Amino acid sequence: MPVCTLYLVSLRxxxxxxxxxxxxxxxxxxVVSRVIRWVIVPESLSVDPLLSRNIPWDLLFILPSEDGLSPELQEHIGNEWxxxxGVxxxxxxxxxxxxxxxxxPKIEDVPPLTGALDQPRIAGSTQGLELTDELRGWIEGFSQREGQNAVSMLNLLAFKPGMKEEYLKYGAEFAKSIGSRRGGDAKIVGSVIDDGKGLGSGTGSTGKVWDEIALAHYPSIEHFGDMLASEDYQEVNHRHRIGSLKDTFILCTSELDLLGIRSRARL
Structure with a gap:
């Protein structure tokens, strides 16, 4: 199984x-993505490196390598996680x-919204991956500013003991119906081998505190919101996902067109 490295960086x-x-x-x-905003913040794992210093994360990128970044790249990085x-x-x-x-995608390949956002199920917090009034308003504003462009949600997952199988039931339902009917696609998934740089269990720690990553694609931020607002999604979310997780975070990102950037830079 190839080893990839996922980076979150803030730049100098x-x-x-x-x-x-x-x-x-x-x-x-x-993948290279512009970091947009937190949807769910970690509550116990990697809180200090990710949140405590109010670091303005700029980019998420995934390299198909376990080697570190070159000194030339490191010179441009202010903070790194x-x-x-294993992917x-x-x-x-x-x-x-x-x-x-x-x-x-072709226009005909993008599924229509189900209308769940018109009469949404509203919660008091996004920590359970539910829609709040604040998140709903942000989705509307982001859609107006950014248009109907795809978003990618970075998920980090730590399972409660013996509960991974329960989460896998959620993943199966996501792929079969609740996610796929909104264009959701878990396009990169993998098992965490080492998150020592995340310092999840202490400064200088090695090993891992997170279990898996998933980078989930949605055709637009409204498709993501349509899913969260729906009864069919929340029934599965509450039955299989929420109770299976010891901790998690979700970071909304917008992928950059690497082909276009390479062309403009004449690489």
Whole structure:
């Protein structure tokens, strides 16, 4: 199983300058995304490196390598959080082509919204992956500003003892109906091998405190909101997902068009 490294970084330089160097280096990233906002924040794991210092994270990127970043790239990074992840070969192989189809689909391949956002189920907090009035308002504003562009939700997962199988039932329902009917696609999934840089269990720690990652694609932020607002999703969410997790976080990101950036930079 290939080992990939997921990075969250805040930059000392501009995103464009950093991307120019990143896309000239090897190996090429599978994904590069602009960080948008937290949907769920971690409550017990990796809280200090991710939240306590109010770091303005700029980019998420995933490299198909367990080697560290080059000194040239490191010079442009102010803060970094990373995890090493085993990703199945079937996902890494041909990912670029599959991802292009997800990011730039044919109009007829984008499922319509179900209307759940018109009369949404509203909760008091997003920590259970439910829709709040605040998140609903943000989704409306983001959609107006950004248009109908795809978003990717980075999920980090830590399971309660013996509860992974219960979460897998949630994943199966997501793929079969509750996510897929809104265009949801867990396009990168993997098992965490080492999150020592996350310092989840103490400064300088090695090993891992997180169990899995999932990068979930949605055709637009409204498709994500449509899912959260719906009764069919929340029934499965409450039955299989919420109780199976010791801790989690979800970070909303917007993937960058790597092909277009390479073309403009003439790489």
């Amino acid at each position: 330089t501009t995103i464009s300058d950093f991307l120019y160097l990143l896309l000239k280096s090897e190996p090429q990233p599978l 990373s995890v090493k992840v 199945p070969s079937r996902i890494v192989s041909g990912f670029k082509e599959r991802n292009e189809k997800l990011l730039f």
